[in-house]
Amino acid sequence: MRIPDPGTARLTALIAWLAPPADDPALAQAQLGVLAWQIPLLFIILNATALILAATHLRCAPPLLTILMPAIFCLACFMRLRYWRRLDLAAIDGPGALARMKTTTISVAILGIVFTAWSLALYPYGDAYARCHVAFYMAITVISCILCLTHLRGAALLLTAIVVLPYTIFFLSTGNLVLIAMDVNFVLVAAGLILLMLRNNNDFARRVGLQHETQRLSDENLRLAHLDGLTHLPNRRQFFAELDHVITSATTTGATFAVAIIDLDRFKSVNDTYGHAAGDRLLEQVGQRLASIASSALFIARLGGDEFGAILKTEPDEAAISAFGARVSHLLEPAFTIPAGALASIGCSIGVATYPHTAQTAADLFERADYALYDGKQHHKGQTILFSQALETRIRQSCQIEQALRHADLEAELWLAFQPIVEIETGQTIAFESLARWNSPTLGSVPPGIFIPIAEHCQLINHITEILFAKMLDAIAACPAPVRFGFNLSPHDICSRETMARLHAMIAQSGVPPWLITFEITEGALLQDFDLAAEMIEALHQIGARIALDDFGVGFSSLGYVHRLRLDKIKVDQSFVHGIERSDTAPKIIRAILDLCRHLELDCVIEGAETESELALLRGLGARFIQGFYYSRPMPFAAIAAFLAAEATPPASALATPRQRRQKMLTS
Numbered sequence: 001m002r003i004p005d006p007g008t009a010r011l012t013a014l015i016a017w018l019a020p021p022a023d024d025p026a027l028a029q030a031q032l033g034v035l036a037w038q039i040p041l042l043f044i045i046l047n048a049t050a051l052i053l054a055a056t057h058l059r060c061a062p063p064l065l066t067i068l069m070p071a072i073f074c075l076a077c078f079m080r081l082r083y084w085r086r087l088d089l090a091a092i093d094g095p096g097a098l099a100r101m102k103t104t105t106i107s108v109a110i111l112g113i114v115f116t117a118w119s120l121a122l123y124p125y126g127d128a129y130a131r132c133h134v135a136f137y138m139a140i141t142v143i144s145c146i147l148c149l150t151h152l153r154g155a156a157l158l159l160t161a162i163v164v165l166p167y168t169i170f171f172l173s174t175g176n177l178v179l180i181a182m183d184v185n186f187v188l189v190a191a192g193l194i195l196l197m198l199r200n201n202n203d204f205a206r207r208v209g210l211q212h213e214t215q216r217l218s219d220e221n222l223r224l225a226h227l228d229g230l231t232h233l234p235n236r237r238q239f240f241a242e243l244d245h246v247i248t249s250a251t252t253t254g255a256t257f258a259v260a261i262i263d264l265d266r267f268k269s270v271n272d273t274y275g276h277a278a279g280d281r282l283l284e285q286v287g288q289r290l291a292s293i294a295s296s297a298l299f300i301a302r303l304g305g306d307e308f309g310a311i312l313k314t315e316p317d318e319a320a321i322s323a324f325g326a327r328v329s330h331l332l333e334p335a336f337t338i339p340a341g342a343l344a345s346i347g348c349s350i351g352v353a354t355y356p357h358t359a360q361t362a363a364d365l366f367e368r369a370d371y372a373l374y375d376g377k378q379h380h381k382g383q384t385i386l387f388s389q390a391l392e393t394r395i396r397q398s399c400q401i402e403q404a405l406r407h408a409d410l411e412a413e414l415w416l417a418f419q420p421i422v423e424i425e426t427g428q429t430i431a432f433e434s435l436a437r438w439n440s441p442t443l444g445s446v447p448p449g450i451f452i453p454i455a456e457h458c459q460l461i462n463h464i465t466e467i468l469f470a471k472m473l474d475a476i477a478a479c480p481a482p483v484r485f486g487f488n489l490s491p492h493d494i495c496s497r498e499t500m501a502r503l504h505a506m507i508a509q510s511g512v513p514p515w516l517i518t519f520e521i522t523e524g525a526l527l528q529d530f531d532l533a534a535e536m537i538e539a540l541h542q543i544g545a546r547i548a549l550d551d552f553g554v555g556f557s558s559l560g561y562v563h564r565l566r567l568d569k570i571k572v573d574q575s576f577v578h579g580i581e582r583s584d585t586a587p588k589i590i591r592a593i594l595d596l597c598r599h600l601e602l603d604c605v606i607e608g609a610e611t612e613s614e615l616a617l618l619r620g621l622g623a624r625f626i627q628g629f630y631y632s633r634p635m636p637f638a639a640i641a642a643f644l645a646a647e648a649t650p651p652a653s654a655l656a657t658p659r660q661r662r663q664k665m666l667t668s
Contacts, residue, residue, distance in 0.1 A: 025094020030208040032097040033089055034151045039104065040084045042148035043077040046115065046141065050074065053122065053137045061125040069118050073111075080107060105155040108145075112162035115141070120170055135179055138167055139186040146193045153201045157194065164190055228302040230280060231287025233294075239301035239309045243362045246299075246311055250355060258316035258354045259365045261373045262290075262328060264306040265347040265381055270338065272530040278338040279306075282346070285336045293331065298324075309366075316354050318386065325350050325384025349376045350384040358387045371395055378453075401451055402458050404440050410464060414438055416471050417634035418485070420643065421605055421627045424619050428647055431484035431518065433627065434472045435634050436464070452490070461490045462499045469503055473510040475637050476517070481644055486518040486548060491525035500536045504543065514544035518569065522550050526561055534565060541566050548605070553589065562600065570597055574608025574628070580617060587621055594622045 054070040092100070116138070123134045142163045149156035164187060171183040226238035234242070246257055264286065271279035283306065290308060294300045299311040312324060328348060335343040351373025359365040368387040375394070376385035418432040436448045455461040469487060476485050493499050507514055519540055526533050537547050548569035549561065553576060562570070572593055580586045590606065597604035609615050609628035618626065635643065 024205075024209075025097070026212045027205055027208050028094050028097040028101065029089075029092065030211075031151045031204075032092065032100060034204075035101070035104070035149075036084060036087055036089055038148045038151070040081050042145055043081040043084075045144045045148070046111070047074050047077045049137055049141050049144075050115070050118075053119070053133060056130055056133050057122050057126055060127075060130065061122055065118065065122055065125075073115070073118070076111070101152055101155075104152060105158065108149065108152075108155040108159050109162060112145075112159045116163050116166055120166065123170075132178070132182070135167075135171060135182050135186075138163060139182070139189075142167075142186075142190060143193060146190070146197055150197045150200055151204060153198065156197055160190055160194060228287070230283055231291075231302045233287050233291060233308070234299070234301035236301065236303045236309075239299075239303060239311075240362060240366075242299050242301075243311060243365070246313060247355065247360075247362060247365075255313075256315060256355060256357070258312040258321060258352050259369045260310040260312065260321075260324065260350055260352045260384075261303070261366070261369045262308040262310060262348050262350050263373055263377065264332075265349055265377075267306040267346055268527040268530075270344045270346065272526070274338055274342060274344070278342070278344070281338050282336050282344055286332065289331050290328070293327065316352075321352050321354075321386055322384060325352075329382070329384075347382045349373060349381055351376055351387070352384060353387040358392070368392075368395075398454050398457075401443065401446060401454050404443050404446075405451065405455060405458065405460055408438075408440060410467055413440060414464065414467055414471070415636070416468060416475065417636060418475070418640060419627060419634040420632050421486075421625055422631045424615070424624060424626055429483060429644060430625065431486055432640070433486040433520070434468070434475070434488070436468055436488070437634075456490055456492050459492075461492045462496055465490060465493045465499060466502055466506070469506060472517075473506060473512050475640075476512045477510065478637070480641050482516065483644070484516050484518055484546070486520050488520045488550065489525065491522070491528040494521055494525040494533045494536050495529045497532075497536075500539065504539070507543065507545075514540075515546065518546040518548050520548045520550040520571065523561065526565075537565055548603075553593065562596070562602075567602055569603040569605060571605045571607055571627070577606060577608035577610075577614060577618070577628070580614060587617065590618070590623070591621045598622075 050070050050073050054066045058066050087100075119134055119138050123131055126133075142160060145159050146156050149159065168183055168187060171179045174180070226234055226241070228235040243259065249255065250257060267279065267282065270282055283302075286308070287302060290300045297313045299313070301309045303309045310324075310328075312320065314320065328350065332346060332348050335345045338344050351369045351371065353359055353365050353368035353372060355365055358368050368391070371391060371394075372385040372387040375391060376383055415437050417435045417437050419435060420429040421431040421433065422428065423430050436452065438446045438448070438451050440446055452461070452464075455464050472485055472487050479485075493503075507517065519537075521533070521537070540547060546568040547566065548571055549565070549567050550571045551573045552570045553573050561567075570593065572590060576586045576590055580590070594604055596602075603625060604623070605625040605627055606618055606623045607627050609618060609626045609630045611630060614628075615626065615630055632643065
C-alpha cells in the first residue's frame with residue numbers, strides 16, 4: 001500500500017482551496033453574479049493605467065513597449081470586457097458558473113504575467129520619476145485587482161503572487177532606498193488587503209449559504225403548502241393555481257381542456273367498518289395509483305376527503321374523456337390492502353366539464369364538474385358524467401328553486417302530507433309517515449324529491465326540518481287517535497348536534513309522548529358520519545323515540561348497519577315491490593329481509609304496494625305491515641280523521657274491505 005506524500009497532500013488541499021467552490025454550485029452562481037460587474041471594472045482600470053504608463057514613456061522607450069504592446073493589451077481587455085458585459089447570468093447554472101470562473105482565473109494569471117513583464121521591461125527607460133511611476137503603477141494596479149477579485153479568491157491570490165514576488169525581488173535588488181521603502185510599503189498593504197479579502201470572501205460565502213438555506217426552506221415550505229400531506233399529490237390550493245394557469249394559457253392559445261372531479265365510491269363504509277387509519281391507508285394507495293398516470297398533459301390533485309381533481313390538458317373530446325374515466329376506473333378496480341390484512345374494494349364516480357364549451361372561469365368549471373359528479377352519484381354511480389345542456393337546464397332550475405326557497409315564507413308555504421302504514425291482517429293503520437310538501441307562490445307545487453336536495457345543498461334543510469317537525473308535533477297532538485307518526489331526517493339533520501338538540505327541546509316543550517314518534521333515516525345519513533349518527537340515534541332512543549332504517553336494500557352497506565345500530569323498524573324500498581310479480585329474485589330478497597327482521601325482533605314495513613295482486617303476494621311472503629297507494633296516497637292532516645273513522649266502521653258494512661270503506665268515507 002502506497003503512503004501518500006504529505007507535501008503532495010498539502011499541495012492538493014491548497015489547490016482545492018484556491019479553486020472555485022465545485023461542491024457548492026449556488027455559491028458559484030452568486031460569486032459569478034458579483035464578478036459580472038467587478039471584472040469589467042478591473043479591465044477598465046488595467047486599460048487606463050497601462051495607457052497612462054505608456055504615455056509617460058513615449059519619448060524614452062521603444063515603440064514596441066509604448067505603442068504596440070499597450071494596443072494589444074487594450075484590445076485583449078476590451079474583448080474580455082465585452083464578453084462580461086454581454087453575459088446572460090440567468091441562463092448560467094452552477095456548473096456553468098464554475099467553468100467561467102476557472103477561465104477567468106486563467107485569464108487573470110496570463111494578464112498578470114504579461115503586465116508584470118511589460119512593466120519591468122519599461123523600468124530601464126526614463127528618468128527617476130519614470131522609474132518611480134513604474135513601481136507606483138504596478139503597486140496600485142495590483143491593489144485595484146485584488147479589490148476587484150475579492151469574490152474570486154484563487155484568482156486574487158494567484159495575481160498577487162505573480163506580481164508581488166517579481167516586484168519585491170526586482171526593487172529590493174535596485175539598492176535604491178526610496179524604491180525599497182515603496183516595495184516594503186506595497187507588500188504590507190498587499191498583505192493587509194489579502195487578509196481583508198479572505199475575510200470578506202468567507203463572510204460572503206456564509207451569507208450566500210444562509211440565503212440559500214433560507215430560500216431552500218422557503219421553497220420547501222411553499223412546496224409543502226401546495227402538497228397534500230397524506231397522498232403527496234398536489235393539494236386543493238395547487239389545483240386551483242394550476243387551473244388558473246391553464247385557463248390563462250388557453251385564453252391566449254385558443255386551446256381546450258377539461259376539469260374532472262373524482263369521488264371514491266364506498267370509501268365511507270371502509271372508514272366506518274375499519275376506522276379512519278384504514279381510510280387514510282386506502283387514500284395513500286389511491287394517491288400512489290393516480291400519481292402513476294399523472295403527466296405534463298394530466299394534472300392530478302387531492303381536493304380533500306375522498307375527492308380528487310384532474311385537469312386534462314389535451315383535446316378533451318367525448319372519446320378522450322370516456323377513455324380517461326375508463327383508465328381511472330380500471331386503475332382503482334383492484335382491491336386495496338388496509339391494516340389487519342383486510343382487502344377493500346372501491347370504485348369511483350367522475351364529473352367532467354370542458355373549457356370553453358361549458359364554462360370560462362375556474363369557479364364555473366369546477367362548479368359544473370361538481371354538478372356532473374353529483375348527478376352521477378345520484379343516478380349513474382360508478383360512471384363518468386360529462387356536463388351537458390340538460391344538466392345546465394337543471395342547474396338553472398335548481399338556482400331558480402334555491403332563490404325561491406331563500407325568499408319563501410317557509411312557515412306558511414311548507415306543509416305535511418301523511419301516508420298510512422297498515423297492518424295487512426287487521427286492515428288497521430298503525431302509523432303515518434309525514435311527507436314534506438311545498439307550495440310556492442311563484443313555482444307552484446314543488447316535489448320533495450326536487451326541493452329537498454336543493455335545500456340540503458344550500459344549507460336550508462335544518463331550518464326546513466325544524467318547521468316541518470313542529471307541524472308534525474301539532475298533528476300528533478291534534479290526532480283523534482294515538483297513532484305513531486314517522487318523520488324523515490336528512491343526513492344533514494342527524495349529523496348536526498345543534499339541529500338534533502333543537503328537536504329534543506321541541507319534543508319536550510310540545511308534551512307529545514316521544515314513543516309516538518319514529519325517526520326515519522337513510523343510509524346516506526350513516527355514510528356521512530356513522531359515529532355521530534349512531535350517537536344521535538342513541539340519544540333519541542334514550543328519550544323513548546323509535547328509529548326506522550328507510551329505503552333498506554338499495555345501499556351498499558344497509559345490512560352492515562342493522563347489527564351496529566339500535567333500530568326498531570326496517571322499511572324495505574319500494575323498488576323491490578314494483579314488478580315483483582315478474583321477478584324471480586325480488587320475492588326471495590323480501591322473504592329474506594322479513595326473516596331477518598323476525599329473528600332480530602324488528603318491525604318490517606314493505607313500501608310501494610299498489611295492487612291487490614302485489615298485496616296478496618306480499619302477504620304470502622309473510623309481510624305484516626304495508627305502506628303504498630293500495631291503501632292510500634299521502635293525504636293532508638284534515639283527511640286523517642275521516643280515514644281513521646272509516647277503519648272503525650263495523651264489519652257488518654256492506655263494503656267488503658277496509659280499503660273500500662275508507663275510500664267511500666274519504667270521497668263522501
